[in-house]
Amino acid sequence: QFVRRIPVQVAKFLSDLAVGPKGDIFVSDMERSVIYRLGLDSRPEVFVADKRLECPNGLWVEGDSLVV
Numbered sequence: 001q002f003v004r005r006i007p008v009q010v011a012k013f014l015s016d017l018a019v020g021p022k023g024d025i026f027v028s029d030m031e032r033s034v035i036y037r038l039g040l041d042s043r044p045e046v047f048v049a050d051k052r053l054e055c056p057n058g059l060w061v062e063g064d065s066l067v068v
Contacts, residue, residue: 008029011034012029016059018059019061022040024039027044028059030056033052033053
């Protein structure tokens with residue numbers, strides 16, 4: 001059941017998500033090598049963008065760290 005849809009306008013292939021300890025949602029975009037953060041206001045922002053991520057797929061939050 002969907003609660004809400006949140007468009008990420010420039011995303012190409014959203015693949016994984018993880019929830020941080022403060023409720024932030026992190027979403028990876030494999031095609032663009034970007035990880036977005038959706039804060040409590042639900043507005044997506046670029047958390048990190050780097051080609052060295054090489055198609056980020058798996059995300060995991062451990063404490064205050066985001067593991068890619």
